[in-house]
Amino acid sequence: MSTFEIIGGKSLKGELTPQGAKNEALQILCATLLTEEKVTIHNIPNILDVNKLIELLSELGVSVCQESKNTYSFEAKNINLDYLNSPEFASKGSSLRGSIMIIGPLLARFGKGYIPRPGGDKIGRRRLDTHFLGFQKLGAKFNFNPGENFYRVEASELKGCYMLLDEASVTGTANIIMAAVMAKGTTTLYNAACEPYIQQLCRMLISMGAKISGIGSNLLSIEGVKSLSGCEHRVLPDMIEIGSFIGLAVMTKSEITIKDVAYHELGMIPDAFKRMGVKMELRGDDIYIPKQENYQIETFIDGSILTVADAPWPGLTPDLLSVFLVLATQAKGSVLIHQKMFESRLFFTDKLIDMGAQIILCDPHRATVIGLNQEQGLRPTTMVSPDIRAGVALLIAALSADGKSIIHNIDQIDRGYENIDLRLNAIGANIKRISN
Known part of the structure; x- marks a missing residue:
């Protein structure tokens, strides 16, 4: 079982090309x-x-x-x-x-x-x-x-x-x-x-x-x-990796271009991020994400709290809800994350709470996140990756936290992300792979 040692709090800059889906x-x-x-x-x-x-x-x-x-x-x-x-x-x-x-x-x-x-x-x-x-x-x-x-x-x-x-x-x-x-x-x-x-x-x-x-x-x-x-x-570019990179860029206050994304195959993913306050620009078939110091979650028209929920296509893919949850921790505003399809996918929130996030786990399917508006950054900590998507969400959280974090069981991340440490290190991340 391998481990990532991450020195977070660094702003990244550069281009990322998504792997095949x-x-x-x-x-x-x-x-x-x-x-x-x-x-x-x-x-x-x-x-x-x-x-x-x-x-x-x-x-x-x-x-x-x-x-x-x-x-x-x-x-x-x-x-x-x-x-x-x-x-x-x-x-x-x-x-x-x-x-x-x-x-x-x-x-x-x-x-x-x-x-x-x-x-x-x-x-x-x-x-x-x-x-x-x-x-x-x-x-x-x-x-x-x-x-x-x-x-x-x-x-x-x-x-x-x-x-x-x-x-x-x-x-x-x-x-x-x-x-x-x-x-x-x-x-x-x-x-x-x-x-x-x-x-x-x-x-x-x-x-x-x-x-x-x-x-x-x-x-x-x-x-x-x-x-x-x-x-x-x-094979198409991986929409889940594209969404993960969008969340990474915003959480680390980075300027990143995601290349060759097959934009018209992404469904509502870009719009869902925009509702979270994420600024992005389509350049050809690339997504450009500028450095953002702050971002604000929208509300519904009547002023009620925004709900981000998964649904069968063309609804939002459940594989990205863990990234949306991490993204919400540093936003201005609050959001209800509703994971309808799987019972255990939100249990990784206890790691984020240890890092200082304000999250109320309502039940196995719903979590309310109160955004900290970058006023209190996440704290580094030691974690274990429970599955592929939660593992990447925790990696994003660790990269945003100022200091050294440890993520064990990164074989789970390797199941779904190709050389993620090398690719992110190439644009300024500090991730060290330790083989146990």
């Missing part, structure tokens, strides 16, 4: 299992979760070639389905939540897909019912052995159907789409997730020969085809 990459990598032809993917982020999935695909029999720093090619010609029953697969598959999305492609192409109960962030209950209910509606048989903690789905033939998803699950939608693209007939998905990650997956599948309409909406129509071909695809 983690959540998109995990879906796209699983989609390579749908064809035996070569698939080339650009802008793959070099992060732990993605690297683990690439290793898993390789051990499953996919031929993987790293063609350049962030470009890989994949050929899934010789898949070894016996590997799904191996102890190695049970161990590696359970350590990565994104591994759940190999089931849809395997079911579509080979009629079977197995996965151990996947891990991931400890941010509360994250059920998988949507995935397996969808597979069953397509004609698959589902079996779960609680003793082995193993999920199995099998089907001699998948048949298209109408289905109303019980929740707009992003990974569930992706998994069902990948299962349905080679099902017999037409599949209609209502209440489908429509995040940019899903839109990108659909565009990639269409380039492989799939027939999908309704992209960008919550109603998808998928006409099954017999087979898919290879393709070339580029």
Whole structure:
């Protein structure tokens, strides 16, 4: 378990280029299992979760070639389905939540897909019912052995159907789409997730020969085809990292330009930051954030306290609420942060309270933040990163605090952010990585 030692209180200046989107990459990598032809993917982020999935695909029999720093090619010609029953697969598959999305492609192409109960962030209950209910509606048989903690789905033939998803699950939608693209007939998905990650997956599948309409909406129509071909695809820049950099710039009173952000794929993220008082300027496809000494949170029209809440796309992504919460600690004004989707994601606020933040944790889903208006900066302290997004929020807090802070368990941060210490040090941060 590694540690960051941060000397905070420094103003940063320079340019940051966001990595490829983690959540998109995990879906796209699983989609390579749908064809035996070569698939080339650009802008793959070099992060732990993605690297683990690439290793898993390789051990499953996919031929993987790293063609350049962030470009890989994949050929899934010789898949070894016996590997799904191996102890190695049970161990590696359970350590990565994104591994759940190999089931849809395997079911579509080979009629079977197995996965151990996947891990991931400890941010509360994250059920998988949507995935397996969808597979069953397509004609698959589902079996779960609680003793082995193993999920199995099998089907001699998948048949298209109408289905109303019980929740707009992003990974569930992706998994069902990948299962349905080679099902017999037409599949209609209502209440489908429509995040940019899903839109990108659909565009990639269409380039492989799939027939999908309704992209960008919550109603998808998928006409099954017999087979898919290879393709070339580029992963979008990571909107969560872009939002993290915006929060970092403001909290550290820095002048930062975020390059090549694919602005029109960011949804309401820029507007949500503007409501927090953040000044930013769009220059081409770059976001320029000037140095700000103060920023004021807006209220609603009637003067009541602003609520920042997550919601399915095009609502605000839940992955950024931890950054908004940290940002609010030094703003002028107050805000209610409402984390609707996960029960445990706000529990990291105790670390911020230790740093001097004024936060009332109302319940597992809501926290009221009383901004200090930069009159009392956060204090340095020693912390443990509980998950990817809270870990980066704590890193931002530490970089704003004048003095030395320690963050343990930074492997959690490395799961989602590529060389974050080196990239921030290049624009003036002082972060030292200590391997324990």
